[in-house]
Amino acid sequence: MSISLAIFLVFIAASLGITYWASRHSRGAGAYFAAGRKITAWQNGFAVAGDFMSAASFLGVVGLIALQGFDGFLYAIGGFVAFVTILLLIAEPLRNSGKYTLGDVLAYRLRPRPVRAMAATSTLATILFYMIAQMVGAGALVRLLLAGSGISYNLAVSGVGALMVVYVVFGGMLATTWVQIVKAVLLSTCTLILAVLVLGHFHFHGGEFFAAATQVAYHEKGQPVVRDFLLPGLRYKPPYGPLDLVSLGFAFIFGSAGLPHILGKFYTVPDATTARKSVVWAMGLIGSFYVMTSVLGLGAASILGPDYILSHGGTNMSGPLLAQVLAGQIMLALVTAVAFATILAVVAGLAISASTSFAHDFWLNVIHHGKERKSGETVLAARVATFVVGAVSIAIAIALGPESNVGILATMGMAVAASANFPVLLLSIFWRRFNTMGAVAGLSVGLLGSLGLILAGPTFMGIDGPNSEGMARHLFQVRPWFPLENPGIVSVPLGFLAAFLGTIVTREPGAEAKFNELTVRAHTGLGAEKAEVR
């Protein structure tokens, strides 16, 4: 395991070098929060990909495909589709009308204090779920792969948290961006190598590769079974499975388009044209990555088999195990190190997004009415907030422990983003009549509605037999009030409906009068924030 540690230490050294360089090239708020808006199209495309492709995608999606075949592949597609939404509807208007956050776009023509306070709340909620999922993932990875190295779960979680705070506090958005670029290159390369190894195992013959996936033999409840992993139905079973799948589609196609840490990346480029090109770069990278995860997942199913995976560390270890079996310890070490780099780059993106929203939306614009008493105060507030975000996430991740379900946490973040953030963002850009009451209603109903439905669903509610204990046990021992695991099909329309109803019960002439200004600015870039000149 020492090779793995060595590769990881090289990544840490390189990322700290980047942070040092970035800290010497960043002066002022624009540099700290938006990298001076000088990131180029390909750089931002890689950074967005590095921000988005989390350990959940690398370890989780490969594992889902390895155990549930075609149904698992639907998760990979889901990660990609939202970028069409971002490309066509969100990236360019967002870049032109805001400064650093989602709250900026809402506050442009609505009453700034209430909408920013709500936007900051829902931003922090979304990010917290994501962050904890990543941290628990990091800790669990250490436990499984570096067992015997002396690194415990708690130490791994604290280490990831501390590094993330260092990147963000000293290097701001510039360091975060470059750490994400390096990570995207590493992850894509590593996935490509593994995909080639898998295909090589089948003599680079597509027919042979897919034929093997049609006959995966393993045990189910002690009985030997042979299943076709190209067919649907291994995960989404009747009665509610099909509807759950469609519901999940809502979280996918709108969720990422409301993720604050992804949206923030479009402020780091000089103009809307660059933002557009960077989304296309990201789509190329993310799309090809997910196509390769299906090769890895099906390969793991047919080469290793579900029995082997489950007895050697579980679903999330499918990718690393595949590396070990196909290419030995060195490849396993590489994959493990890349998985860590992946987690670090994603948590850094989450941390800067949370602290930016706190400092810029809440501290500066809600508490201090948008006026800095002293220049540089907002950046200082963001740095302090980063420490708090780091400490809180470490504490929660340690309290929850390595057994907690990472998938549920990430799903909750995605549901909030799709049901609360996305509707109000879209309506504030495209609907003249939209107003403050509508935004506050949409954000709060979307946030509480999606979380409430998850809590009332089969994830948290269910009656367990006397033998289930610990994490397998449902939190509430009642029959689920809501039948679906994924609330999207109800909570996304609910978010839109609340935003609509909130709007029509009041009139806000000021917001309607400023719609022309926002529209011209969003579509031409007239008056938009410019790149810093140095």
Next chain:
Amino acid sequence: MNPADGEHQHPDWDEVAASTGFQHLLALKRSFIVPAFLFFFVYYFGFLLLTAYAPTLISLRAAGVLTLGYLLALSQFVVGWTIAWLYLKTATRFDDLSLDLLAKRETT
């Protein structure tokens, strides 16, 4: 946030918004973006609905052992990339139009 930042002092936003040039730009953008997004939305949810409610249909072997479902799944990426490529090409016209619009404002 101060929209009057930069070299343009207090542009008359309503006037720009009402100008034929800007209306033309908006109409042009709408004519690409709305159908492109609706198409992708229908294409993606159509695929999910088939997967959920017509499993027998998408289990048909369409090419060798490959199922119709697997091909439709892969086609999501291809369709997404194609829309992105078409949008990149089309959007250069939007950029030209908005540059024209801004240049005209400067000369008047």
